[in-house]
Amino acid sequence: MIRIFTDGAAQGNPGPGGYGVVMKYKDAVKELSEGFRLTTNNRMELLAVIKGLEAIKKDGIPITIYSDSKYVVEAVEKGWIWGWQKKNFAKKANADLWQRYIPLHQKLKPKFVWIRGHAGHPENERCDYLAVKAAQSYTLLVDQWYEQNKNNSAAE
Known part of the structure; x- marks a missing residue:
């Protein structure tokens, strides 16, 4: 089983943010993190899950994601994302990330x-450390979709 632990952080909401991922498979451990100059906590929570799933190289291995984000966990486990998808994510925050997540979910389950x-x-705690450290780094990426749509998107 692949275990993926995730966390997102934002210094201000919106503000500089980052995500942290710890992946475990057998004896292997992999860590991922990136920081963005302007984003939200919920975007970073969801992006952490996406980045973890995108890093998986083999199909067919059971995956469990551990997250402290009720926003992400409940949206998936309670099936809300399917209703949002049917409505083309109208007035939904983070539509770009949910649309990126759905094919990963369908493939990797x-x-x-x-x-x-x-x-x-x-x-x-390690994911939180990675996310905060990434948000505070000197080389922050641009969360392109968020910065272009922040005035038009649904509230976080």
Whole structure:
């Protein structure tokens, strides 16, 4: 089983943000993180999940994603994303990221587990550290979609 631990952070919401991912498969551990100059916490929470899934090289291995984001976990586990998709994500925040997530979900079929953030869970704490560090780095990327649509998109 592949276990993916994720977290997102934003210094201000919106503000500089980042995501952190810790992936575990057998004895292998891989960490991912990036920072963006202007984004939101929810975007970074969802992008962490997407980046973790995009990093998977083999199909057919069960995947469990551990996230402290009720926004992400409930949207998937309660099936909200399918209703949003039917309505073409009208008035939905982060439509670009949800549209990027859906094909990954359909291909890899991950399961989600919600974990309480900042509660001493080692991998969640590591993801939080990676996300915050990325948000504070000197080389922040541009969250292109967010910056172009922030005045027109649904509230976070």
